[in-house]
Amino acid sequence: MAADQGLIDWVAEAMEPIGSVTKRAMMGGATLYVDGTIFAIISHDDVLWFKADAESDAVWDDAGCERFTFEMNGKSGSMNYRRAPDDVYDDPDELLRWGLIGLDAGRRAPAKKPKKKR
Structure with a gap:
């Protein structure tokens, strides 16, 4: 299953003032870039996750945005992405x-x- 093209288009439209959004397929989802810099992923279940790091973790924590976690081969892990707040799905200013x-x-x-x- 491919990532929802409508969601990708919504993100691209909201981010347009900053730069051009491109995508690359990733395990049933998509990796999103602005002018070649990764900033988000869309998971296989069409959830938007934004890139995070130690510097931005407090902002994500304050907003209650969970960390991206996964299970693979019986082991759990996480990646430096945070679930987008619900309001980004209908407010382009918040998405930006x-x-x-x-x-x-x-x-x-x-x-x-x-x-x-090799």
């Missing part, structure tokens, strides 16, 4: 506000090293 927090976390993330060729 929270999206910018995610984008700032994405910009602070260390650059990934290129994979070595």
Whole structure:
């Protein structure tokens, strides 16, 4: 199952003042980027999660936004993403506000090293 294109379009429209949103398929969902910087994911069940980090965790905690968790091979884990507040689904200004927090976390993330060729 692919991520809801309507939700992706909604996010892209709200983030348009900041930059161009692109997506990449990810395990039934999508990874979202603004001008090449990751800022959000849409999970396989069409929930929007924004990038977070130690600097932004307090803001997410204050808003009651849960951390992204998963189970794989009998083990649980988490990733630095926080569930979007409910109001982002119908208020473009709120989506932009929270999206910018995610984008700032994405910009602070260390650059990934290129994979070595075998």
